[in-house]
Amino acid sequence: MQVLDKKGIHLPEHDLWLDPHHARPVAWVSHAHADHMKKHSRVFATPATAAMMHARGAVKSKFHHLEWREEVPWNRARVSFYPAGHVLGSAQMLVESNGVRLLYSGDFKLRDSLSAEKIEVPSADIVVMETTFGLPRYRFPDSNTVLAQIGAWCREVLDRGAIPAIFCYSLGKGQEVLAGLAGCDFPIFLHAKHGQISQIYASHGIEFPDFEVHQSGDDIDGVLLCASQCKRSKWWHELTSRRRVETAYVSGWALGAHPARFGCDAAFALSDHAGYEDLIEYVRLSGARKVWTTHGFCEEFAADLRALGLEAAPLRAAKLAPPPAQLCLF
Ligand SMILES: [Zn+2]
The missing domain is CATH 3.60.15.10 (Ribonuclease Z/Hydroxyacylglutathione hydrolase-like)
Known part of the structure; x- marks a missing residue:
């Protein structure tokens, strides 16, 4: 053939x-x-x-x-x-x-x-x-272990009085991280694109913890999932001018890499x-x-x-x- x-x-x-x-x-x-x-x-x-x-x-x-x-x-x-x-x-x-x-x-x-x-x-x-x-x-680590590490990092950042922002792709990685945060004791906010795809996942039977779609200008009282490109947006600039934000990059390319390579405070090797x-x-x-x-x-x-x-x-x-x-x- x-x-x-x-x-x-x-x-x-x-x-x-x-x-x-x-x-x-x-x-x-x-x-x-x-x-x-x-x-x-x-x-x-x-x-x-x-x-x-x-x-x-x-x-x-x-x-x-x-x-x-x-x-x-x-x-x-x-x-x-x-x-x-x-x-x-x-x-x-x-x-x-x-x-x-x-x-x-x-x-x-x-x-x-x-x-x-x-x-x-x-x-x-x-x-x-x-x-x-x-x-x-x-050679990727066990996904559940990485997801638990992401949840623990979010808790630590919140305890420091900052917003944990997780940079993850809006289709696939975002939903895997969202599902992995089930059972965590903090609110979860999604960028609109992540929210749109997550709704489609939910309509196909995937279960998620409660989340809110972040509206530009609104404050965030929990963890934020968005794409790394958001760093170039006006709302990101406004958010980081009034609140302290710590960022994490979630990708297979994070394996063995320093977070600074992605301009982030943390990096997690979770791959699709x-x-x-x-x-x-x-x-x-x-x-x-x-x-x-x-x-x-x-x-x-x-x-x-x-x-x-x-x-x-x-x-x-x-x-x-x-x-x-x-x-x-x-
Ligand atoms: Zn793909």
């Missing part, structure tokens, strides 16, 4: 575009993060992803909802979605044609999440996978992506012997897979490289 890196994943034999970077007549979209969603004419997506895409501006797209494992015939192939565990509604896509199963991971993680479905990895012959954290040094060991485990779970890598450390990770006896290469290389010998270490 031919698979091409054409600013998105393109399967030309079936005229399938998976997460295309430009607007297409028909697109299959894994999740609603900005680098995966554009304003396509027709979109195949899970109901949660469709709701979030619509809320984020794809108001003219015609959405076709796919339930988990539902098979859709498409140009001599069958396409089905499996939970990816990245954010709510995020999907891996399985394309079956002539007895060959190609699995596109989208963004994914294996670790349990409070706000996303548990991943299910189907068996496949060929995998196209994201390798954002494809170096051995990216698979760490290195889980990238390897993903390939093992799929059973695939051929792997294309995309994003992040795709060269390095493909080399590691070849050392394990698989055919692997970055998708942009357009040619799979064999392992150095007939190895099979899985």
Whole structure:
């Protein structure tokens, strides 16, 4: 099955575009993060992803909802979605044609999440996978431990008489942090974008502690969740001119990094992506012997897979490289 890196994943034999970077007549979209969603004419997506895409501006797209494992015939192939565990509604896509199963991971993680479905990895012959954290040094700590640390940090900051502001992405990370603050004894305020997506999560059955959407100019008597870009806004300037605020950056990139690198007082390594060991485990779970890598450390990770006896290469290389010998270490 031919698979091409054409600013998105393109399967030309079936005229399938998976997460295309430009607007297409028909697109299959894994999740609603900005680098995966554009304003396509027709979109195949899970109901949660469709709701979030619509809320984020794809108001003219015609959405076709796919339930988990539902098979859709498409140009001599069958396409089905499996939970990816990245954010709510995020999907891996399985394309079956002539007895060959190609699995596109989208963004994914294996670790349990409070706000996303548990991943299910189907068996496949060929995998196209994201390798954002494809170096051995990216081994993430247990998410529940990190969330407990975030809650404890908020309590400490409040006890110092300051506002804890947690910088986290408005889709995914924000909801994971919000869910992780359940049981804490302080009020929670969300930026409007975080609030909008959290409402969609709640309408799909995710449980959160009580929160208020912060209105510009209002005081904050608790913890604030917002994006780091808020530091450039007028309301942030006004807030920090009258109240002391301490900031925390929440991202996988915070692993082993000093908070000052992000201009923050604290940093927590909570990621929506698979760490290195889980990238390897993903390939093992799929059973695939051929792997294309995309994003992040795709060269390095493909080399590691070849050392394990698989055919692997970055998708942009357009040619799979064999392992150095007939190895099979899985
Ligand atoms: Zn993503």
